[in-house]
Amino acid sequence: MSEQISRLDAGTSEKTVFSVEDLTVTVGTRRGPARAVAGVSWQVRAGETFALVGESGSGKSMTLLAATGLAPRAATVTGRVRLLDSELTALPDDRRRKLRGRHVGFVFQDPMTSLNPVLPVGRQVTEAAEEHLGLTRRAARDRAVELLELVGIPSAAQRVDAFPHQFSGGMRQRVVIAMALACEPDLLIADEPTTALDVTTQAQIVELVADLQQRLGTAVVWVTHDLGVVAGIADTVAVMYGGRIVEQGPVDAVFDTPTHPYTRALLAARPDPARRGEDLVAIPGAPPSPLDLPPGCAFWPRCPVRADPRCEHELPPLTPVGPGHTVRTFYPGETS
Amino acid sequence: MTRFVLRRVLQSAIVLLGVTLVVFLLLQLVPGDPVRVALGTRFDPQTYEALRSRAGLDQPLPVQYASYLGHALTGDLGVSFRTGQPVSWIVAERLPATLSLAVTAVVFALLVAFPLGIVAAVRSGSAVDHAARVFSQFGVSVPDFWMGIMGIILFAGVLGWLPPSGYVALTEDPGRWASHVALPAVTVGLVTASILTRFIRSSVLEVLSADYVRTAEAKGLRNRVVILRHVLRNALIPVVTVVAVQLASLLGGVIVIEVLFAWPGIGRLTFDAVQARDYPVLQGAVLLVAALFLLVNLLVDILYARLDPRITVK
Structure with a gap:
């Protein structure tokens, strides 16, 4: 029996590719320090998709930028970040840069601005491979065509020398994905990759990434505020609010038994075809400013539950x- | 590409035609009679009329203009009222002086402004950035003739390293040309460098915050590669225009500096022609400056199309 369990364990728990532990990011601003991310911990294993969910300004993107050494200069980052067998936070900038380029691929939000307008796309797709894998310019060009074909760009051999403005938004995002895959990364970070695209294109991009992940076994971190996407592709999900993770766990558990009032409000705010014609459900109020976070639960000012008086002044x-499902709360048992 | 160039050349020609008309008409508004000035104390009505009709000044304006244009097309810009020499010859003689001063000044300005502007942007808020700010503030606010005078006092007077003024043709003696061009070129170039430094700094700074620069950083490229391959090329596009405008205006002659350094260029020529009401020379000088300006802009447009693939060349 125990042997069976351990074998099962070995089958499901693949190697941890990327882990973030107690990550805190403080950004110095003109109006004082802003705590963008506070004590965030999570990890993602090979072949697994981890979704980071939250509204704009909740610290999702900053978590990833800071973890990979891309945070703005004004940001102070503490905590521990591991990529494969290396502790990124302990490494000098140059080592971190090389590891990032070699093992992590990024897909950013807006494909209209994340490509350099004056460089041919093929060159942009493989310059990381030239840098980190030592590909020659000729080999890189062949590889670029291969990658563009992989992400479904028609007549890739001709398009490899085209410029970004000659592609549509969806095609550009495919180029960006090809670029992210150039070094066959162990981790793919997709920071709201579908937000700037129209709905039909969104679905194509989500499918493409899911398909590539299956074929390449890459770990994926998917930042989004689209809960539909999360339900469709993620294995685990973390909900962020005010720079903290408020709820985290396997995607089924979080969607079936959402426990934190914010998670519940977020799920309730999804448009529901069954309630056509009714007003859309919204969460009243606005997210807190990272310059002025409440002392207790960041969601307290907007919370419809407020089941525990400690929430106002004390951090839950x-x-x-x-199993694997945690919630930042004083009243875990009272899920309705 | 050829069609694009041809179209731009044609456009330039039309503009140039407009320039000749404007110059021609403007001069009609300038008070003072050139023939009277030329005759001076030897004035007598008969000679006056004879000279006027010989210069065609008794003809109606459209006829005068048509005749001017016809001659100009064959390279004949008339003769100077003052010296009787052909205008095209006078202007051509002054061109190398202005050209060598302008080009040297711009090259100097680029050599200063590029490194300074880029470093100031990449390390914004650093000591270099502050130094660059002080430098460009100094350059744009201190009058160039004052800097020129200070330069003469220091390098020609106190140190005795450079001649205080004068011009030697590059073809005649490159060494002496260089020593003569140094002071005026640096004086003019400092102003240009100040303007360019500011512009390059802000242009680079803007590109540095672009998403595609973050993409390049995410790829783990070396900083130098990010700056050279991704930042500079994009930041350069708007800078090219400013460099071109600066170069074009310097090609028009820097009157004060040319007078200060006894530099026999177009600016000096224009100045003298205005004073003497030497219309043909003035027209020739203005026409040449306009032509140079258009040429520089034409080259910039072609360069633009090469730098920025989004500009379609059809």
């Missing part, structure tokens, strides 16, 4: 509520 602890 991350409390386990199910």
Whole structure:
């Protein structure tokens, strides 16, 4: 029996590719320090998709930029970040840069601005491979065509020398994905990759990444505020609010038994075809400013529950509520 | 590409035609009679009329203009009222002086402004950035003739390293040309460098915050590669225009500096022609400056199309 369990374990728990532990990011601004991310921890294993969910300004993107050494200069980053067998936070900039380029691929939000307008796309797709894998210019060109074909760009051999403005938004995002895959990364970070695209294109891009992940076994971190995408592709999900993770766990658990009032409000705010014609559900109020975070739970000012008086002044602890499912709350048992 | 160039050349020609008309008409508004000036104390009505009709000044304006244009097309810009020499010859003689001063000044300005502007942007807020700011503030606010005078006092007077003024043709003696061009070129170039430094700094700074620069950093490219391959090429596009405008205006002659350094260029020529009401020379000088300006702009447009693939060349 125990042997069976351990074998099962070995089958499901692949190697951890990337882990973030107690990551905190403080950004110096003209109006004082802004705490963009506070004590965030998560990890993602090979072949697994981890989704980071939250509204704009909740610290999702900053978490990833800071973890990979791309945070703005004004940001102070503390905590521990591991990529494969290296502790990124302990490395000098130059080593971190090389590891990032070699093992991490990035897909950013807006394909209209994330490509250099004056360089041919093929060159942009493979310059990381030239840098980190030592590909020659000729080999790189062949590789660029191969990658563009992989992401479904028609007549890639001709398009390889075209410039970004000669592609549509969806095609550009495919180019960006090809670029992210150039060094066959162990980790793919997709920072709201579908937000700037129209709906039909969104679905294509989501499918493309899911398909590539299956074929290449890459770990994927998907930042989004689209809960539909999360339900469709993620294995685990973390919900961020005010720079903290408020709920984290396997995607089924979080969607079936959302426990934190914010998670519940977020799920309730999804448009529902069954309630056509009714007003859309919204969360009243606005997210807190990172310059002026409430002392207790960041969601308290907008919280419709407020079941515990401590929430206002005291930070609720991350409390386990199910297997791998944790919630930042004082009242885990009172899920309705 | 050829069609694009041809179209731009044609456009330039039309503009140039407009320039000749404007110059021609403007001069009609200038008070003062050139024939009277030329005759001076030897004035007598008969000679006056004879000279006027010989110069065609008794003809109606459209006829005068048509005749001017017809001659100009064959390279005949008339003769100077003052010296009787052909205008095209006078202007051509002054061109190398202005050309060598302008080009040297711009090259100097580029050599200063590029490194300074880029470093100031990449290390914004650093000591270099502050130094660049002080430098460009100094350059744009201190009058160039004052800097020129200070230069003469220091390098020609106190140190005795450079001649205080004068011109030697590059073809005649490159060494002496260089020593003569140094002071005026640096004086003019400092102003240009100040303007360019500011512009390059802000242009680079803007590109540095572009998404595609973050993409390049995410790829783990070396900083130098990010700056050279991704930042500079994009930041350069708007800078090219400013460089061109600066170069074009310097090609028009820097009157004060040319007078200060006894530099026999177009600016000096224009100045003298205005004073003497030497219409043909003035027209020739203005026409040449306009032509140079258009030429520089034409070259910039072609360069633009090469730098920025988004500009379609059809």
